[in-house]
Amino acid sequence: MTELAEAPAASDAGAADPRWAREALLTMYRIRRFEEAVDDLFARGMMHGTMHLSIGQEASATGVCAALAEGDLIASTHRGHGHCIAKGADLLPMMAELLAKDSGYCRGRGGSMHIADVAKGNLGANGIVGGGIPIAVGSALAQKLRGTGAVVVCFFGDGATNEGAFHEAANLAAIWQLPVVLVCENNKYGMSFSTEKSMHVATVAERAAAYGFPGVRVDGNDVEAVFAAATEAVARARSGGGPTLLETMTYRWKGHSKSDKNLYRTREEIEQWRADDPIADFEAKILDAGSLSVEDLEAVRTQARDEVRDAVRRSMQAPDADPRAFLADPAAAVFAAPLGSHVAGAPAVEPHGLGTALDATEESK
Amino acid sequence: MTATVEHSNGTAAPAAFGYVAGSAPADATAGERVITYSEAVREAMGQAMAADDRVVLLGEDVGVYGGAFGVSGDLHGRFGGERVRDTPISELGIVGAGVGMALSGLLPIVEIQFSDFTCQAMDQIVNQAAKIHFMLGGAAHVPLVLRAPGGSGTGAAGQHSQSLEAWFAHTPGLKVVMPSNAADAKGLLLSAIDDPDPVVVLEHKLLYKTSGPVPVEPVRVPIGKAAVPRRGTDLTMVATGVMVSRCLEAAARLEADGVSASVVDVRTLTPFDAETVLGAIDETGRALLVQEAPRHVGFMSEVAARIAESESLYRLLAPVKRLCGLDTPIPYAPQLERSVVPQVDDVVAAARALAVVG
Numbered sequence: 001m002t003e004l005a006e007a008p009a010a011s012d013a014g015a016a017d018p019r020w021a022r023e024a025l026l027t028m029y030r031i032r033r034f035e036e037a038v039d040d041l042f043a044r045g046m047m048h049g050t051m052h053l054s055i056g057q058e059a060s061a062t063g064v065c066a067a068l069a070e071g072d073l074i075a076s077t078h079r080g081h082g083h084c085i086a087k088g089a090d091l092l093p094m095m096a097e098l099l100a101k102d103s104g105y106c107r108g109r110g111g112s113m114h115i116a117d118v119a120k121g122n123l124g125a126n127g128i129v130g131g132g133i134p135i136a137v138g139s140a141l142a143q144k145l146r147g148t149g150a151v152v153v154c155f156f157g158d159g160a161t162n163e164g165a166f167h168e169a170a171n172l173a174a175i176w177q178l179p180v181v182l183v184c185e186n187n188k189y190g191m192s193f194s195t196e197k198s199m200h201v202a203t204v205a206e207r208a209a210a211y212g213f214p215g216v217r218v219d220g221n222d223v224e225a226v227f228a229a230a231t232e233a234v235a236r237a238r239s240g241g242g243p244t245l246l247e248t249m250t251y252r253w254k255g256h257s258k259s260d261k262n263l264y265r266t267r268e269e270i271e272q273w274r275a276d277d278p279i280a281d282f283e284a285k286i287l288d289a290g291s292l293s294v295e296d297l298e299a300v301r302t303q304a305r306d307e308v309r310d311a312v313r314r315s316m317q318a319p320d321a322d323p324r325a326f327l328a329d330p331a332a333a334v335f336a337a338p339l340g341s342h343v344a345g346a347p348a349v350e351p352h353g354l355g356t357a358l359d360a361t362e363e364s365k
Numbered sequence: 366m367t368a369t370v371e372h373s374n375g376t377a378a379p380a381a382f383g384y385v386a387g388s389a390p391a392d393a394t395a396g397e398r399v400i401t402y403s404e405a406v407r408e409a410m411g412q413a414m415a416a417d418d419r420v421v422l423l424g425e426d427v428g429v430y431g432g433a434f435g436v437s438g439d440l441h442g443r444f445g446g447e448r449v450r451d452t453p454i455s456e457l458g459i460v461g462a463g464v465g466m467a468l469s470g471l472l473p474i475v476e477i478q479f480s481d482f483t484c485q486a487m488d489q490i491v492n493q494a495a496k497i498h499f500m501l502g503g504a505a506h507v508p509l510v511l512r513a514p515g516g517s518g519t520g521a522a523g524q525h526s527q528s529l530e531a532w533f534a535h536t537p538g539l540k541v542v543m544p545s546n547a548a549d550a551k552g553l554l555l556s557a558i559d560d561p562d563p564v565v566v567l568e569h570k571l572l573y574k575t576s577g578p579v580p581v582e583p584v585r586v587p588i589g590k591a592a593v594p595r596r597g598t599d600l601t602m603v604a605t606g607v608m609v610s611r612c613l614e615a616a617a618r619l620e621a622d623g624v625s626a627s628v629v630d631v632r633t634l635t636p637f638d639a640e641t642v643l644g645a646i647d648e649t650g651r652a653l654l655v656q657e658a659p660r661h662v663g664f665m666s667e668v669a670a671r672i673a674e675s676e677s678l679y680r681l682l683a684p685v686k687r688l689c690g691l692d693t694p695i696p697y698a699p700q701l702e703r704s705v706v707p708q709v710d711d712v713v714a715a716a717r718a719l720a721v722v723g
């Protein structure tokens with residue numbers, strides 16, 4: 001994690017750059033098609049549990065993660081499929097997790113609210129509103145102490161900024177000037193409760209002033225604008241300039257979760273936001289810029305559709321998470337060093353412990 | 366006293382572990398010297414920090430102040446403010462930061478000033494630290510150490526005196542240890558720092574100033590192993606935390622009356638060393654389970670259940686007896702405070718009564 005790839009420069013990026021445009025569009029389509037497939041599987045009774053879809057919010061996850069370098073980290077939320085995909089996770093183990101397969105990212109133990117590709121720098125989605133914010137800040141402190149140069153991005157919703165966790169973590173990030181970007185995806189509601197009713201300031205971004213770091217509001221449905229703002233925030237974090245609160249204004253098209261009857265918002269409001277489709281908007285910009293052709297766009301759509309179809313088909317065929325294997329040794333799933341494994345001596349798994357000096361003295365006793 | 370069970374060790378041995386009953390210092394053997402419990406905790410942290418850059422301490426007033434109970438002492442002077450890090454009064458934030466640090470290559474020790482304030486941080490302890498390894502299918506783990514002083518006896522009343530160990534022990538994914546003496550305070554903490562999982566170390570405020578022989582070297586006390594500091598023939602006291610020294614003192618007094626008691630120090634609540642605990646109960650056939658925490662749904666209820674579910678049940682000569690704190694908050698007035706948690710006299714009385722039943 002010491003070697004960080006160069007973060008892309010904002011100037012090279014955008015609709016006019018065919019490579020960047022194609023990548024960003026593909027990521028947004030992957031998220032959209034993945035979540036549409038999830039929605040469909042759920043409707044057909046083939047998927048269990050509940051889920052929180054981010055359809056309509058794809059530009060936020062995509063623009064932010066595009067501003068990150070390899071080795072940078074994210075912490076995500078209950079509405080985390082998009083963050084996970086944008087940070088480079090594979091669709092197959094994601095879908096396998098949702099379909100309760102052993103080959104899922106969490107081996108069927110986490111489900112939608114805990115999917116993460118840890119190896120790609122995702123510290124985890126979170127079922128607890130605001131739960132990931134202190135964790136991201138702690139990770140940023142670790143990056144600073146270890147001198148890795150990595151930046152940590154923490155995603156959370158507008159509702160989460162009313163949790164104590166947000167305020168405590170924001171303050172820690174500020175006093176320690178940590179390399180963290182706090183990304184609030186403001187989709188106007190925390191479940192049914194609107195941001196206007198839940199806070200007495202006009203924007204989430206201005207809450208940053210209370211902690212002494214910049215707060216920036218940006219059109220969260222404009223992937224280029226998100227990317228530009230995130231790039232600046234990431235550069236500030238990486239150069240030792242401390243945290244930024246980035247508020248990306250967006251909207252979720254679907255209900256909060258599977259139980260939502262949309263009683264708190266109007267059909268007109270939903271239609272109005274659907275007209276501001278982050279994907280269609282970006283496609284129009286790409287065509288305007290002439291960086292990709294209509295055929296290129298079609299190829300991107302086909303690729304995303306095929307990848308998702310393939311992930312569904314292959315995970316359907318994968319073996320289910322097996323309760324027998326699980327029950328044979330539940331402690332092995334719960335602990336990295338399961339119960340009793342210390343009794344014989346050193347921890348069985350990954351001795352995190354003190355380095356050679358202590359081991360040597362341990363032997364000499 | 367007579368008991369009809371077989372005794373593997375027929376005579377009451379003196380405290381084998383150099384336990385200190387009350388505050389009388391025991392003799393130190395080679396490689397040991399007598400230091401206080403809080404010095405032992407500090408020594409473990411200092412040795413760990415000297416040996417491994419990844420070990421960092423954070424908490425409220427752990428820096429120049431040296432910790433609310435003086436436990437971190439000179440560590441700030443020795444290792445500096447980056448690694449011995451004062452934090453704002455933000456328990457949720459700092460435990461969460463500890464989780465993030467643990468996920469990102471460090472070995473954080475978070476000190477919570479009073480264990481009562483873990484309430485502020487419960488989300489990060491219970492919903493995050495304890496579950497991340499499991500929920501992520503084993504892809505990550507959280508080598509976090511949470512140190513927090515618990516217990517009553519300091520006149521600090523209801524919000525600064527609780528014994529909350531059962532909450533943590535009831536949460537899958539947390540390891541929970543309660544050192545009852547200086548040597549274990551050092552050895553268990555070193556093991557906790559080694560451990561790849563989150564470990565809650567519940568220290569006891571009354572024990573901080575007690576002393577006992579502690580190895581100079583960083584000798585680990587394994588997590589998952591109970592101790593039997595005293596072996597007797599008539600009954601077995603099973604205790605946690607500060608109750609261990611009270612039981613040892615009670616056992617010494619009982620011996621003068623001809624009652625011979627074993628004392629088991631549970632030491633690690635999770636993982637629980639059923640073999641040692643039940644084995645020691647089997648030897649006498651009488652179990653007195655002693656904890657400071659309230660009786661209702663306390664840790665000793667679990668020990669009683671383990672006895673009831675095992676062959677040990679058939680070896681009992683008398684019903685299991687729990688001696689616990691009352692099911693009340695801890696009151697302020699010293700005489701009231703003493704009245705709600707077991708004292709040495711209470712242990713002696715309960716043991717006498719149990720020894721003649723059956």
Ligand SMILES: Cc1ncc(C[n+]2csc(CCOP(=O)(O)OP(=O)(O)O)c2C)c(N)n1
Nearest residue numbers: 079127128129157158159160187189190191
């Ligand atoms: C601590 C906590 N409180 C409540 C919930 C239930 N809940 C889940 S998501 C949610 C709304 C969160 O709103 P926001 O932070 O704006 O994120 P969004 O769902 O809009 O993406 C609520 C109330 C929870 N999971 N955790």
Ligand SMILES: [Mg+2]
Nearest residue numbers: 157158189190
């Ligand atoms: Mg919201």
